[in-house]
Amino acid sequence: MEEQKIGSLRFKIDFSQPLYEQILDQVRSAIAKGEIELGAKMPSVRELALELRVNPNTVMRAYQELERDGLTEKRRGQGTYVTSSAERVQLFRTELASKYMDSFLEQMASLGISLSEIQGYLSKKYPNETGGTR
Amino acid sequence: MMVIQPIVQCVQLSKRYGKKYALNHLDLSIPAGKIVGVLGPNGCGKSTLFRAITGLIAPDEGELRVLGQPPGWQTNRHIGYLPDRARWYPRHTALQAFEWGASFLPGFDLEAAKTFAAYMDVDLEMSLAGMSKGQEARVMLILCMAPEVPLIILDEPFAGIDFISREAIISGMIDYLEDREVSILISTHDIQEVEGLFDYIVLMDQGKAIWSGESEELRGQYGSLHDVFRTFYKREWSR
Amino acid sequence: MNWRTFRKLVHHEWKLKGSRRRLDRSHTHRYGRLLYVALLALAGIGVATYFAINGQLELHQLWGVAIGFPYMLVVMGVLMLRREWENGTFGWWLTLPYSRLSLIGAKFFAAWLRTVAVSCVVYVVISLFAGILTLLVGGYSAEDVWVTMLAGLPLLGIVIGFSPIILSLSLLLATFHYTTLRVFSPILWIGIIGGLSTFYNGFQTFLPSYHMAQRFFSAQPGPLIPHLGAVLIGMVISWVIAYLFIRIAAYLLERKLSI
Numbered sequence: 001m002e003e004q005k006i007g008s009l010r011f012k013i014d015f016s017q018p019l020y021e022q023i024l025d026q027v028r029s030a031i032a033k034g035e036i037e038l039g040a041k042m043p044s045v046r047e048l049a050l051e052l053r054v055n056p057n058t059v060m061r062a063y064q065e066l067e068r069d070g071l072t073e074k075r076r077g078q079g080t081y082v083t084s085s086a087e088r089v090q091l092f093r094t095e096l097a098s099k100y101m102d103s104f105l106e107q108m109a110s111l112g113i114s115l116s117e118i119q120g121y122l123s124k125k126y127p128n129e130t131g132g133t134r
Numbered sequence: 135m136m137v138i139q140p141i142v143q144c145v146q147l148s149k150r151y152g153k154k155y156a157l158n159h160l161d162l163s164i165p166a167g168k169i170v171g172v173l174g175p176n177g178c179g180k181s182t183l184f185r186a187i188t189g190l191i192a193p194d195e196g197e198l199r200v201l202g203q204p205p206g207w208q209t210n211r212h213i214g215y216l217p218d219r220a221r222w223y224p225r226h227t228a229l230q231a232f233e234w235g236a237s238f239l240p241g242f243d244l245e246a247a248k249t250f251a252a253y254m255d256v257d258l259e260m261s262l263a264g265m266s267k268g269q270e271a272r273v274m275l276i277l278c279m280a281p282e283v284p285l286i287i288l289d290e291p292f293a294g295i296d297f298i299s300r301e302a303i304i305s306g307m308i309d310y311l312e313d314r315e316v317s318i319l320i321s322t323h324d325i326q327e328v329e330g331l332f333d334y335i336v337l338m339d340q341g342k343a344i345w346s347g348e349s350e351e352l353r354g355q356y357g358s359l360h361d362v363f364r365t366f367y368k369r370e371w372s373r
Numbered sequence: 374m375n376w377r378t379f380r381k382l383v384h385h386e387w388k389l390k391g392s393r394r395r396l397d398r399s400h401t402h403r404y405g406r407l408l409y410v411a412l413l414a415l416a417g418i419g420v421a422t423y424f425a426i427n428g429q430l431e432l433h434q435l436w437g438v439a440i441g442f443p444y445m446l447v448v449m450g451v452l453m454l455r456r457e458w459e460n461g462t463f464g465w466w467l468t469l470p471y472s473r474l475s476l477i478g479a480k481f482f483a484a485w486l487r488t489v490a491v492s493c494v495v496y497v498v499i500s501l502f503a504g505i506l507t508l509l510v511g512g513y514s515a516e517d518v519w520v521t522m523l524a525g526l527p528l529l530g531i532v533i534g535f536s537p538i539i540l541s542l543s544l545l546l547a548t549f550h551y552t553t554l555r556v557f558s559p560i561l562w563i564g565i566i567g568g569l570s571t572f573y574n575g576f577q578t579f580l581p582s583y584h585m586a587q588r589f590f591s592a593q594p595g596p597l598i599p600h601l602g603a604v605l606i607g608m609v610i611s612w613v614i615a616y617l618f619i620r621i622a623a624y625l626l627e628r629k630l631s632i
Contacts, residue, residue: 015329016358018350046312050305054330055169056312151631185632188468192628210470217464224393224460237381238469263393277465 006043006051008036019054023062031071031082032093039084042072139202141166141285141317142187147196149182156182158341171332172321175367179341180321181218184289188215211240214278218289224263228256228273239281247280253309254302268299275303279310286318304328329359337366374471379479386483392459425510432503432513432521442532443539443569446488450543453480474623481541481619488536492529499525527598538611541618548622552629
């Protein structure tokens with residue numbers, strides 16, 4: 001599995017996993033991390049499908065989902081653009097982060113791991129950051 | 135909810151050659167609007183199924199419906215079909231091959247064919263006799279894609295073709311697929327580089343469909359198609 | 374299928390020549406074949422000229438070449454079909470959205486048109502050759518040439534008129550080879566070869582004779598073909614049988630293909 005660069009987007013597609021989710025997740029995180037700038041033009045469905053060697057329908061479905069997220073917008077006759085609203089991206093980022101966090105905490109809970117254990121692990125993992133209360 | 139009729143439906147479909155079943159009471163229903171990979175080892179019945187769909191051979195038993203109708207020359211006007219191991223008339227140039235298409239295949243778009251040819255690096259004035267197998271395969275693929283049809287059937291389109299032609303053909307297909315409501319059945323025993331194209335998979339073995347469904351579902355359950363092959367056809371691999 | 378598409382199909386079949394198998398042979402092989410044909414033609418011309426010089430050739434005997442026609446027709450019919458398999462194009466041909474009857478019908482019609490074309494060419498060549506012999510060798514009169522040309526017309530008329538049954542039969546036999554009924558193919562071939570020989574023996578009486586052509590220029594011209602009525606009736610019957618053969622071939626291609 002090798003990394004492919006399309007414009008300012010990077011992809012790592014694993015054909016043993018569902019493709020739609022991989023494309024969606026990887027574009028989402030590129031936007032959230034700011035790898036692709038606000039208001040920048042997205043590669044066309046065709047371009048992405050050609051580069052990734054996947055069915056254009058799959059790319060199209062991922063793009064539709066991104067639009068529903070509010071991360072991209074379609075401009076008639078011009079293609080798809082990343083939203084120019086920083087708040088929108090920020091909002092999405094927090095939403096996604098809390099979603100990940102929730103599922104993380106849920107998994108930890110299912111393993112019976114307490115909050116202090118998690119905190120201990122975190123401070124070991126990030127020794128230079130000031131954790132806990134501010 | 136609107137019920138979309140399957141593009142191909144087989145009920146207990148059988149075809150025998152001598153005592154050997156090429157299709158063995160095959161039950162299969164392929165939904166419309168998908169890019170379908172019909173996969174399996176040589177002799178699993180892929181080509182026989184396609185030949186039955188295009189009316190080349192008459193099944194011995196069972197029922198077969200294509201686009202909701204029994205197959206025959208009448209339904210072939212809605213199908214672009216690349217036969218197994220097909221070649222083209224050696225004295226034709228690529229342009230003459232497309233003109234043949236324009237003459238005999240209903241809805242054939244000659245301009246579209248020329249555009250595909252330019253996109254896939256096919257020299258219109260070159261004679262087929264002078265082409266490599268890969269170049270010939272590109273011409274034949276264009277003959278299947280240039281008519282406006284709801285169903286395209288490609289039997290082993292990548293067999294024995296050089297890398298560059300293969301890339302050109304896959305690009306051509308992706309380019310074609312955008313903005314089109316078309317069902318495509320592709321049989322191949324060589325899945326590398328094309329597996330990302332399929333959104334529906336039919337796994338065949340010994341004249342039967344041993345698995346069929348959405349390819350994302352298959353990936354979720356079994357991993358890449360390469361792993362799928364190893365799981366489903368262990369028998370063949372260990373031989 | 375409309376008439377225009379059928380005409381295009383016939384045109385496509387008419388233009389189709391050669392096959393991949395023969396193209397794949399080496400150049401020397403192909404030129405070798407050409408040389409072979411040229412030598413055969415030269416030998417024919419040489420022999421005819423030799424007999425003419427010795428005064429042993431009557432010009433109308435040049436029509437003896439017509440004896441090769443039925444065999445040529447058989448080969449033409451068979452190649453017409455076999456070409457699709459040799460080229461690897463049968464899949465394209467048989468999945469065209471037209472009935473098998475129109476597909477095989479177009480092949481039949483194109484083969485018949487070729488028969489007409491070859492007949493015309495042969496007619497012109499033999500007539501010219503007769504004229505040249507008269508000019509160069511001597512011993513022949515202008516009337517001999519006219520009579521020869523006249524005698525050729527009904528002969529080729531008979532060839533063209535009876536070609537449909539031979540062409541359709543050879544197409545049918547070639548079709549058998551690609552069906553589940555392949556096993557019957559050899560028996561049928563023995564049949565056609567036997568049939569052709571009988572045809573030759575029995576048909577002599579119906580062929581136009583030189584003397585009739587000669588009499589055409591006399592005071593009381595007679596018919597050019599003996600038993601003209603019988604020949605015409607036979608021709609019409611043969612067309613009906615030819616149509617049946619084509620129908621059977623179409624049925625075989627539709628229901629009994631073995632590929």
